[in-house]
Amino acid sequence: MSNECKYEINTKHGELLIVDEPLNYEDSKQVCESLSSILAPMNNEEIIQEISSHLTPCNATAYHGNTFPRQRDVMKWTGGLETYRNNGKWSDGVEYNDTLHDNLFMDDAGPMYSLTCKTSYLEPTKKLLAFDSCSDERPFVCMRLPVVPEAKEDRTTHLFIIGLAMICIVLFLFQMLRFGKCMARGENKHKRETVRQAADDLEQRALDA
Helix, strand or coil: CCEEECCEEECCCCCEEEEEECCCCHHHHHHHCCCCCCCCCCCCCCHHHHHHHHHCCCEECCCCCCEEECCCHHCCEEEEEECCCCCEECCCCCCCCHHHHHHHHHHCCCCCCCCEEEEEEECCCEEEEEEECCCCCCEEEEECCCCCCCCCCCHHHHHHHHHHHHHHHHHHHHHHHHHHHHHHHHHHHHHHHHHHHHHHHHHEEEEEH
């Protein structure tokens, strides 16, 4: 066993952070959060296979510099599932589904009714999960989920919208100007007709006199 233990491993599911120190479920979850990650949500066979493939025997280095073997493959690793009274939720927010998730566990045994917190753990050699109390201390695996890049703003579309808005404003002002001229022509015509009518009235009065 000559390979050194790895603690950060990139996968297509996210970056795995392997923590060999045994902690209970709540403490494990807090450690993952402090590392900007979550307890690994082992909620499908592909993820379980991926994580199990990295939990193999390796050589760890102690503080004094000496190395010692670490049998990661025979250890039980806490994952990101919390259950209570037959209800469960994975650390990535996915609700536990009997149809989808029971087959990930030994004997296809899903969450059992319990008034206390239960969590899952992985046995790498079996590539299967099992349930145990949240208070039990085990090593654990954190996962940093891939960051989905934000969609870049389409500058061309943005400029097109601005240009279209400017055209609409110009057309509106042009129509208002035309309307104003029409109103002015109408007023002038009305004034001319009034003056003409007044002149005709005066002329008619003069003839009558």
